[in-house]
Amino acid sequence: MHAPLRATIPPTAAWLGYGGLLPFILLAVGILIDNQRAVLFSAALIAYGAVILSFVGALHWGFAMALGEFNTESGQRRRSESFLWSVVPALLAWPALLVPTAPASALLIAGFIAHYGQDRRLAAFANLPAWYLPLRLRLTVFACLCLAIGALAPVWR
Numbered sequence: 001m002h003a004p005l006r007a008t009i010p011p012t013a014a015w016l017g018y019g020g021l022l023p024f025i026l027l028a029v030g031i032l033i034d035n036q037r038a039v040l041f042s043a044a045l046i047a048y049g050a051v052i053l054s055f056v057g058a059l060h061w062g063f064a065m066a067l068g069e070f071n072t073e074s075g076q077r078r079r080s081e082s083f084l085w086s087v088v089p090a091l092l093a094w095p096a097l098l099v100p101t102a103p104a105s106a107l108l109i110a111g112f113i114a115h116y117g118q119d120r121r122l123a124a125f126a127n128l129p130a131w132y133l134p135l136r137l138r139l140t141v142f143a144c145l146c147l148a149i150g151a152l153a154p155v156w157r
Contacts, residue, residue: 007130017135023048024146031153038153042101045150049108049143050093056115056136057089063126078125085118105151109144116140 009017027045031038064082067075092111096104119136122128 007134009131009135013131013135017139020052021139021142021146024143028146028149028153031150042150042153045147046096046101046104046108049105049112049147050096052143053093053096053108053111053115054090056112057086059086060118060122061086063122063128067126082122089115101154102151105147109147112140112144112147 024045027041027048030041031045034041060082064079064086067079067082089111092107092114096107096111099107116136119133123133
């Protein structure tokens with residue numbers, strides 16, 4: 001059975017996913033319009049990005065558990081790869097909290113892009129809902145744009 005071309009995102013997933021973009025958007029806009037609080041907003045944007053990157057990594061841990069026990073070597077390898085990948089985003093996010101804004105943003109953006117690539121790899125063998133990858137792509141693009149704005153705003157001033 002083929003998935004519909006335009007799968008409907010469950011309302012709760014849509015609200016939570018798109019609602020999760022609000023801090024990215026509000027903080028990026030705040031950085032652009034409020035010079036007095038730009039440093040605070042920038043730190044908050046990096047911290048929020050690090051938390052969210054860690055969260056999306058944890059999704060792969062859950063997927064690995066849901067894959068169940070595999071009796072084949074390739075199935076066991078896929079499950080192990082999902083467990084291993086699940087911690088990589090947190091390992092990328094943590095140092096982003098310790099460096100200046102521009103390299104922190106670059107690290108988080110690279111992490112979000114790499115994670116989307118891993119989501120695509122996972123979708124090749126896991127039974128993900130048809131709406132998952134399109135939602136992840138939209139969320140990734142907006143998060144990365146906001147992080148880029150946060151990093152580049154001081155250059156534009």
